Amino acid sequence: MENNYFSSPWNPNPNSHGHRSFSPREKPKRRSPSKPKVGTVRSVEEAVTEMKRKSSAAVRIQSLLRGFLVRRKVGTVRRIEREVDEIERMIKRDEASIRWEEKERIRVNEALMRVLLRLDSVCGVRDYRRRVIRRVIMMQERVDSLSEAIGGRETPENREETMVDQEEAIKEGSLVEGPTKCQETLEFPINAGSSLEELTKTQETLEFGVDDKASRMEVDWSMVEGCSGLKSMMERMAEENEALKGLMAELCERSALQCDLMRGIMKKVEQLESTVQEMEMRRKKKREANTPLESENNKCCNKSGE
Structure with missing residues (x-):
């Protein structure tokens, strides 16, 4: 009986080496991907x-x-x-x-x-x-x-202005002129021989003077009201001009600061450019100084090798 574990290596029988013969495995077949089924043709509807x-x-x-x-x-x-x-x-x-x-x-x-x-x-x-x-x-x-x-309308400020104008006019005697004339005409002595025509004339002159002064007063009041409106408009325009002047001054200051900053930046850029140029010149000089030494060293090495 053959011993499978202690067989001689010189035996030509292949079954005597202790190895069982196995049938080679078949490689698994790869399944090809299934092609999609072609659908049915759709109708037009x-x-x-x-x-x-x-x-x-x-x-x-x-x-x-x-x-x-x-x-x-x-x-x-x-x-x-x-x-x-x-x-x-x-x-x-x-x-x-x-x-x-x-x-x-x-x-x-x-x-x-x-x-x-x-x-x-x-x-x-x-x-x-x-x-x-x-x-x-x-x-x-x-x-x-x-x-x-x-x-x-008449504001308190306008009232004060009109009162001041009236006081000035009274001091000058413009508003008192009418009443003084009336008083003079009233105090004028009436003689016994004065006729009714003279009295009627004096009365007409009095009425005419009073009407004239009243019309002048109305014109003065209208002028005062118009001047007050113009004055307020002028004050507003002056305030706006002052505000514009302030804005222009601020803009000038800012532009001056920006100019100073730009000048400083330009100076720094020029300094950097000069330093970069100096560094490049130094590097070139160092390279030129090192190239003859390297050539001499190479010559010495070649001679020693020969």
């Missing part, structure tokens, strides 16, 4: 229905998007309209302060201009936006009418 379905879905999406955008814009305009309502209530509540104080008028006008700019920035919803804009413009006209009504 199915293609048309699918196109209609896609187009209807696209239209629905567009309508939803447009509705969302319109609702958002309407919401912004509605918020602005609430602010306009608040400003209108404030104008009705503080009408007296707006009429007499210039700061309040400026504040209200700034708020209205801010609202107009916000309305101009909104696109779409044209009718709703126009309606709110008309309300804002009407409120601006109302505030302007209040300021114009103040310009035509």
Whole structure:
């Protein structure tokens, strides 16, 4: 009986080496990917229905998007309209302060201009936006009418100015001239032989003098009122000119500072350029100084090698 574990290595029998003969394994066959089955040809009606379905879905999406955008814009305009309502209530509540104080008028006008700019920035919803804009413009006209009504009325400052003018006129004797003449005519002695014609003439002269002085006084008052309005306008123009002068001075100072900064930057750039050029020149000199030494060393090495 053959011993599979202690077999001689010189035995030509292959089964005597203790190795069992195994049949070689077959390589697993790779499955080729299955090709997709070719579908059936669709009919024309199915293609048309699918196109209609896609187009209807696209239209629905567009309508939803447009509705969302319109609702958002309407919401912004509605918020602005609430602010306009608040400003209108404030104008009705503080009408007296707006009429007499210039700061309040400026504040209200700034708020209205801010609202107009916000309305101009909104696109779409044209009718709703126009309606709110008309309300804002009407409120601006109302505030302007209040300021114009103040310009035509007699303010305490105008009263003081007119009183000063009257005192000066009285000192000069312009306003006393009429009453003095009347008094002189009244104190004129009436003789027994004076006729009724002379009395009627004196009465007519008195009435004419009084009417003339009254007309002059009316003209003087109108001139005083016009001068007060012009004076306020001139004061405003002077204030605006002073503000412009201040702005121009600030701009000049800023431009001078910017010029100084630019000059300093130019100087620094020039210094950097000069330092870079010097460094390059030094490097070139070092290279030129090192090249003859390297050539001599190479010659010495070649001679020693030979």
